[in-house]
Amino acid sequence: MIHDHLNQFDVALMCDLLDVSRQGYYDWIERPPTASSLERDTIITAIRQAHVESHCRYGSPNIHRDPLDQGIDCRVNTVAKYMKDNGIKSSVHKKFRVSTTDSNHPHPVFENRLDRDFAATGMNQKWAADITYIHTNEGFLYLAGVVDLFSRKIIGWAVKDTLHADLCVEALEMALLQRRPQHPVLHHSDRGCQYAGQQYQDKLGEFTLQCSMSRVGNCWDNAVVESLRASLKNELVFQRTFATQQEAKDALFEWIVVWYNRKRRHSSLGYVSPETFEAQQN
Numbered sequence: 001m002i003h004d005h006l007n008q009f010d011v012a013l014m015c016d017l018l019d020v021s022r023q024g025y026y027d028w029i030e031r032p033p034t035a036s037s038l039e040r041d042t043i044i045t046a047i048r049q050a051h052v053e054s055h056c057r058y059g060s061p062n063i064h065r066d067p068l069d070q071g072i073d074c075r076v077n078t079v080a081k082y083m084k085d086n087g088i089k090s091s092v093h094k095k096f097r098v099s100t101t102d103s104n105h106p107h108p109v110f111e112n113r114l115d116r117d118f119a120a121t122g123m124n125q126k127w128a129a130d131i132t133y134i135h136t137n138e139g140f141l142y143l144a145g146v147v148d149l150f151s152r153k154i155i156g157w158a159v160k161d162t163l164h165a166d167l168c169v170e171a172l173e174m175a176l177l178q179r180r181p182q183h184p185v186l187h188h189s190d191r192g193c194q195y196a197g198q199q200y201q202d203k204l205g206e207f208t209l210q211c212s213m214s215r216v217g218n219c220w221d222n223a224v225v226e227s228l229r230a231s232l233k234n235e236l237v238f239q240r241t242f243a244t245q246q247e248a249k250d251a252l253f254e255w256i257v258v259w260y261n262r263k264r265r266h267s268s269l270g271y272v273s274p275e276t277f278e279a280q281q282n
Helices: 011-018 022-030 035-053 065-069 076-085 165-181 198-208 219-235 244-262 273-280
Strands: 125-136 139-148 153-160 185-189 208-215
Touching: 011 022, 022 198, 035 065, 035 076, 125 165, 125 219, 125 244, 139 165, 139 219, 139 244, 153 165, 153 244, 153 273, 165 198, 185 219, 198 208
Parallel strands: 125 185, 185 208
Antiparallel strands: 125 139, 139 153
C-alpha cells in the first residue's frame, strides 16, 4: 500500500499510520521477489492480457485456458481468485426482451424432430436457426442466424430493420453458400411465421433440408441458439449504446466473424473456437 501511494503521501506519515517501520519498508523494496510472487505476477499478467483480448467478455473458466496455452501451470480456482483480488470481471448483462416470434399464423408447422438432441458427429448434420434484436438510437435491428450444431459456428446471418421473411431467407442462403451440403440436413427453428412461411419452406425443400420446430413457448427445444443469443447480448449488445444502425451492423460483423467464430472459446468444444474445432476434425 505504501509503495502504491508514494506520489500522494509522505513515506514517514504512511509508515506511522500503518504502524510499520520505515526501515522495514526499505528492506522490503530491496528484498528480491520470491518464486511464488513471481509466479503470481506471471499469472496475473496473463489474466489481464486474456481479459483485454476478450474485450472483457471472458470469465475465469475461459481466461484460465490462456495461461495454460502459454505453458503456465495454474488452476481455474487460482485464476478466479486472482481476478477477484484484482477487480478483473467479465461483462455483466441487463434483462430486456423484445418478442421476435409470431406463432399465430396460418402456415403449417412441423414436429420437433431434433428432440433436444444437439449432438452431431460431423458438420452439416444439424443446423439451428433463430432471430434476435439489437436496439439502436435509430430503431431496432433484427439479426437472423444459422448455427451448425456440430461446432457451434454461425454459418449464415443477416441483419435488417424489419422482421420480414427475407431476413431469415438471406441468413439461410449464406449458410447454404458457405457449406454446400451434399446430404440432407436437419434444420431446427421456432414456429415463427418467418420459418413456417412458404418462402422459407421452399428454400428448405430446394436443398432437401429436413424441417424441425420447437414446441410452443419451450426455449429448451432450441437451447444452443438460446445460449448463443445470451452470449451476444451479454458480450456486445448490453455493453454499449449504438448511435446508428450502421454502427450496430459493424459491431455485429466484428463479433460474429472476428470474435465468435474465430476466437471465442467454448467449453463444449474443449475450450477452442468453432473454426479451430472444425479444423481439428480435418
